[in-house]
Amino acid sequence: MAAASAAVAALVTGCGGGGPQSGGDQKLTGDKIVLGVLNDQSGAYSELSGKNSVKAVEMAIADFKAKYGDKAITKNISVETADHQNKPDVANSKAQEMYDRKGVDAILDVPTSSAALKVADVAKEKKKLYFNIGAATTDLTGKSCNKYTFHYAYDTYMLAHGTGTVTTEQVGKNWYILYPNYAFGQDMEKSFSAAITAAGGAVVGKDGAPFPNTSGDYSSFLLKAPTLNPKPQVLGTMQAGAELVNVVKQYNEFKLRDKGIGLAVGLMFITDIHSLTPAALAGTTYTDAWYWNFDQQNREWADRFQKETGTRPSFAHAANYSAAMQYLEAVQAAGTDDADTVVKGLEGKEVNDLFLRNGKIRAEDHRVIHDAYLAQVKPQAEVTEPWDYVKILKTIPAAEAFRTPSPDCKM
Amino acid sequence: MSGFLQNTFNGLVGGAFYALLALGLAVIFGMLRVVNFAHGALYMLGAFGAYVLLAEAGVPFWAALVIMPLALGLLGMVLERAVIHRLTRLDPLYNFLLTFGLTLILQDLVKSRYGIQSSPYATPTELSGSVDFGLFDFPTYRVFILGFTVLLCVGVWWVLGRTRVGMVVRAATERPELTRAFGIDVGKWVTPVFGFGIALAGLAGVLAAPMRAVNPLMGADLIIVVFAVVVIGGLGSIFGSVAAGFGIGLIQAWGEAYLSDFPIVSQTVVFVVMAAVLLWRPAGLFGREEAPA
Numbered sequence: 001m002a003a004a005s006a007a008v009a010a011l012v013t014g015c016g017g018g019g020p021q022s023g024g025d026q027k028l029t030g031d032k033i034v035l036g037v038l039n040d041q042s043g044a045y046s047e048l049s050g051k052n053s054v055k056a057v058e059m060a061i062a063d064f065k066a067k068y069g070d071k072a073i074t075k076n077i078s079v080e081t082a083d084h085q086n087k088p089d090v091a092n093s094k095a096q097e098m099y100d101r102k103g104v105d106a107i108l109d110v111p112t113s114s115a116a117l118k119v120a121d122v123a124k125e126k127k128k129l130y131f132n133i134g135a136a137t138t139d140l141t142g143k144s145c146n147k148y149t150f151h152y153a154y155d156t157y158m159l160a161h162g163t164g165t166v167t168t169e170q171v172g173k174n175w176y177i178l179y180p181n182y183a184f185g186q187d188m189e190k191s192f193s194a195a196i197t198a199a200g201g202a203v204v205g206k207d208g209a210p211f212p213n214t215s216g217d218y219s220s221f222l223l224k225a226p227t228l229n230p231k232p233q234v235l236g237t238m239q240a241g242a243e244l245v246n247v248v249k250q251y252n253e254f255k256l257r258d259k260g261i262g263l264a265v266g267l268m269f270i271t272d273i274h275s276l277t278p279a280a281l282a283g284t285t286y287t288d289a290w291y292w293n294f295d296q297q298n299r300e301w302a303d304r305f306q307k308e309t310g311t312r313p314s315f316a317h318a319a320n321y322s323a324a325m326q327y328l329e330a331v332q333a334a335g336t337d338d339a340d341t342v343v344k345g346l347e348g349k350e351v352n353d354l355f356l357r358n359g360k361i362r363a364e365d366h367r368v369i370h371d372a373y374l375a376q377v378k379p380q381a382e383v384t385e386p387w388d389y390v391k392i393l394k395t396i397p398a399a400e401a402f403r404t405p406s407p408d409c410k411m
Numbered sequence: 412m413s414g415f416l417q418n419t420f421n422g423l424v425g426g427a428f429y430a431l432l433a434l435g436l437a438v439i440f441g442m443l444r445v446v447n448f449a450h451g452a453l454y455m456l457g458a459f460g461a462y463v464l465l466a467e468a469g470v471p472f473w474a475a476l477v478i479m480p481l482a483l484g485l486l487g488m489v490l491e492r493a494v495i496h497r498l499t500r501l502d503p504l505y506n507f508l509l510t511f512g513l514t515l516i517l518q519d520l521v522k523s524r525y526g527i528q529s530s531p532y533a534t535p536t537e538l539s540g541s542v543d544f545g546l547f548d549f550p551t552y553r554v555f556i557l558g559f560t561v562l563l564c565v566g567v568w569w570v571l572g573r574t575r576v577g578m579v580v581r582a583a584t585e586r587p588e589l590t591r592a593f594g595i596d597v598g599k600w601v602t603p604v605f606g607f608g609i610a611l612a613g614l615a616g617v618l619a620a621p622m623r624a625v626n627p628l629m630g631a632d633l634i635i636v637v638f639a640v641v642v643i644g645g646l647g648s649i650f651g652s653v654a655a656g657f658g659i660g661l662i663q664a665w666g667e668a669y670l671s672d673f674p675i676v677s678q679t680v681v682f683v684v685m686a687a688v689l690l691w692r693p694a695g696l697f698g699r700e701e702a703p704a
Contacts (some may be wrong), residue, residue: 017684020501042522042527042626043527044527044628046526046527047526047527047528052474072572079538082595092633126635208671209667210667210677212679214632214633214635214636215425215636215663216623216624216629216632216633217421217425217663217667219418219424220419220421220667220668220671221419221667221671223413223414223417223418223421223668224668242528242529242624242626242628242629245529245624245626246623246624249621249622249623249624252621252624253534253550253553254550255541255550271528272528274528275528275529275530276529276531276532279532279533280531349684386643390612
């Protein structure tokens with residue numbers, strides 16, 4: 001009896017699977033594709049990604065449907081979204097809920113490194129795809145790498161290598177590094193120190209500031225910087241979000257630029273420049289993964305994005321769009337949403353799209369490599385339209401922008 | 412030496428914010444027996460108000476420094492009359508919950524309109540330079556904050572110590588029942604005193620706008636330390652709150668400057684001091700044990 005029913009089942013599947021175009025729907029679980037955007041929707045990182053990344057993913061779905069029309073593997077594509085509040089335990093339970101109960105095929109975004117690593121574990125356990133965009137830790141492609149996790153937009157190596165190397169060569173060799181004293185900050189400090197030393201510079205002082213810094217005050221560090229011997233020429237700040245705003249305000253208040261100490265920022269989003277005003281940051285260099293006004297293609301997309309959201313996109317928004325698109329393309333090509341098949345299709349794939357320039361999805365560690373950009377904030381006088389705050393000094397080629405696959409990664 | 416003086420100066424500037432906020436909390440607690448958890452949110456409204464006035468109406472810093480405390484003081488009086496007043500007869504926990512709820516509402520209202528991203532606010536040009544003290548120079552704006560706060564505290568001290576209103580407030584703070592028994596109408600002073608406490612929070616907010624990140628959560632980050640300050644000074648002790656405010660500012664600044672190799676220590680020093688003070692003097696440094704009811 002069992003043998004008979006197995007034979008019937010085989011016959012049925014054999015007939016149904018006539019190819020992706022005819023009756024391809026049976027190849028999808030629940031006859032649909034569900035994308036999950038899991039990120040910070042109310043806290044410090046909600047502006048740079050947050051709900052507007054959900055919009056970006058919806059734009060990708062619309063573009064995918066428009067591109068394939070009736071040939072699309074399905075028209076039933078939806079987005080689930082949740083707020084992880086930057087808490088690893090919340091991220092963990094929301095990710096499980098997405099995969100298990102909401103039928104999510106792939107989770108996107110997940111800023112905050114500690115939360116990002118938790119979700120990588122969930123993806124591995126559930127054998128479902130996960131494209132990390134918002135988090136910086138290189139552990140995602142190091143000791144925590146796994147078959148179902150892709151690190152899409154940037155990481156601490158990219159930031160440190162770009163900013164650390166070029167600033168050391170062009171602005172000054174002696175650095176004072178100020179970092180928030182937790183996983184991200186410590187990781188950034190190590191990456192920067194390595195890049196600075198490799199470029200022939202020196203770290204003459206470094207301090208871990210309390211995190212979170214409840215007093216909002218960084219003056220003791222900023223006062224210390226000019227007294228160090230030898231005197232630093234660059235202050236490298238690894239603070240992010242509101243803490244970065246505090247550091248920069250006080251850097252200007254204590255007039256460190258007039259005292260011959262330039263400013264380099266570890267991680268900055270266009271939204272940070274908007275809130276600090278370009279005047280407060282003029283001349284500051286940082287590494288950007290994507291810039292909305294870089295070329296015509298970016299600009300056109302940014303115009304569409306602005307119509308949807310009322311604001312210009314950060315690189316995280318563009319990367320969420322791109323990752324959603326590449327996932328849908330991979331499912332279309334594979335003719336199934338079976339995770340292992342889709343992963344196989346993505347591995348080693350070379351991509352050029354809105355976000356990924358000279359992009360490649362590395363098979364060894366699932367680092368998605370692409371061109372990165374060394375950016376400099378324009379002086380106020382050169383800002384001619386809202387949100388166009390930076391000029392791109394240099395394009396860092398994909399192969400140089402990211403580290404080589406780490407031996408720590410065992411798939 | 413100049414480094415030490417600079418750090419000391421900075422500690423006093425940081426302490427000025429604690430002192431202004433703690434002073435407001437202390438007079439409110441003294442008069443109403445209400446632990447106003449919404450104090451941080453009202454401080455945030457002060458800073459945000461200054462930002463909105465400048466960005467949307469072109470109102471400069473100096474005008475905001477007058478307008479915002481008045482506006483928030485008025486809002487405080489309305490809140491006291493409308494809701495807080497109704498709960499003062501119940502367990503203090505009810506008002507604690509109420510003001511906590513108000514905090515969440517105020518934060519989310521600002522968040523939904525202006526987002527979580529910090530808003531820009533430039534230092535007024537008159538105060539943007541630095542003052543040369545011989546041994547070291549120091550941002551003019553910080554010198555201004557320190558001078559202004561000290562003057563304000565002296566002013567409050569004078570009002571409390573030398574005027575009839577001050578006498579009533581002090582008496583009502585120390586022994587509310589007894590003051591009533593002398594036939595003094597404490598009730599009519601409750602609302603203005605609450606408004607005054609809130610006005611101080613608003614003032615601190617405006618002062619913070621040029622040097623701190625102006626965002627909906629700026630008060631939430633600060634208020635925990637301010638509560639520690641109030642406890643160290645002695646709940647309801649007006650002098651204690653100001654002294655503890657400046658003291659904690661100094662301890663924090665020195666801790667960050669000289670204990671930066673031990674971040675755990677510099678982050679927790681305020682709470683260690685609080686625990687030590689409570690063990691040694693359970694009513695705080697300048698507080699008095701409540702008389703048994």
